[in-house]
Amino acid sequence: MAKAPANAATSALKAALPEGIEVIQVPATATVLVDVNVNDMVIPYTIAADGSVLIKSLVDRREPLPLGVGTHRLGWAFAHAAKGWMHELTLKIGNTTKVLEKKSEANKDQDHSVGVVFLVVV
């Protein structure tokens, strides 16, 4: 899918936010799925949208993310205490797949992470 040109709201938000927080433009007609693949979780991870829990689980999950037109915040938090841990958070927007975060013990990544992205539905 060709990348849509950023509209004014997306550009303004990008300029306003600190570095490290991504802004993703989402077509209003697109189906959005949150896909989580994990290994050896003993602490439930959480995926949240606009302050509400979308997924809280210890296993692989895939959930639709219903979004109205406007700006939304998608957040996540993972914490690991078991050997061999791994997590991968992917956002599927229509036919486009975007990996938001992929970390593992094998890559010697930090054992916990908290992230946020902005989703601008136009």
Added chain:
Amino acid sequence: MTTTPNRLLRIALLVTAGSFASASVNAQIPPISPVTRDAALAAVQSQFAGQLASATTAAAKQAVYRQMFEALIRNESLYPKLTPQQLRQILVNDSSAVTQSIVDVGRNLRESAIAPSTNAPMSNPATTQLVERSASTELLALAADLKQLFSADGSAITLNLNALGLFRGSQTKEVIAGAQYLYFQREQLRRLTGSVTFGAKIPEKEITGITTIPDPDKLLDAFAWDVKFRAYGDRDPRASNWHELFIDRLGTVTELAATVPTHPTVPLSDTGFARTAASEVLGDELRAAANRVSNSLLVSVKFSGQHLTKESGRNKYLAGMMVDKGFADVDFTANATFSAADAPAMDATDPFRTRDWQLAAALTGSILKDALVKGRAAELSTSLSGIIPMDDDGIPVDRKRIVKVNTTLTLPFMDKAKIPLSFTYSNDPNNLKKEKYVTGQIGVSYDFGAIWNAFK
């Protein structure tokens, strides 16, 4: 991170223009219920509103957000405090919602905290280790004592068995479920382990404790077995002991770390501050939880037998107890064993039976974290062992008390290999013959075999 008036103005324009959508997300109900946090969050925001307003720099604002998040997780009303049955039901429900498979299960604590035992030191006469840890290897493991460090003549092999292994076949059908769910399916079986040591050639004196018999260093073929039962505690983070800590407590902190930075009451411009604060506090809570697991008490009991395979009526039986307890970054291990061994007939005597108490204690700690291998630490262990003969008047020889002090430094090598270096002192030099190098009352052992094995 900077916050400029221009940036705030642009965000304000976005919000007032109606760009910010409703907070409602019509997702299906998650199997693990979220906490109710809005009121608690509002209270914290109200409490810190003044400080936040007066924070003029990014660093000051970041500090206030951290205090706010710490205050939020101190609110005990946020934690569900579920019963063990409810926590188990959560795991069952959650595992049924899985969309893909997961693979191996493992553990993550400091390397010395798991308290594993692979060479059955308490009952294996061929090992130079003085104490045995309470926990056991998982499933089926083979610890080949092919090096001089562990064997009088370099041939003993210990086969470690776990009762769980008998049921492994059925368990592999459930690999799509969560790690804790799989663990509690056979949790009680994990308490029972055993080992079989064969191929050991051990000196006569190792069995009887008598160094004055005609040929105390004569090597005899021996077969040893043991059964170990973990009576108290479990340092595996998947164990049900830790469901409350990991699912209830840390699960709630993790949820707050994900929801608060995205909450509509947190200004868009402060999202970065809230995220960083949540990450820092979550990391602190995770470290505290790992220390709690690492330092928990473990108690095991063990029964074992040693049998000379080419000499009839020559057996040794042992009963012992092992205790492990962590303090900060150090593990304390204590063993107490009582043994009875058949001794051969000596000049003008019939065969007789010796009885001993053996007491051992060790401190094991992880040092040089990340210094030699990233993500791994060296293990330093100091142990003290004493053998106290409990002979009656019928024993025709005078056996003395034996004391040993051992220090072992185990260096990490590559991802999994270990290189042990060991120094041992004994008041009886006859007890140092298992060491690689002996001078006076001090023995030195080392094993560089791991280096070559790592490259194979």
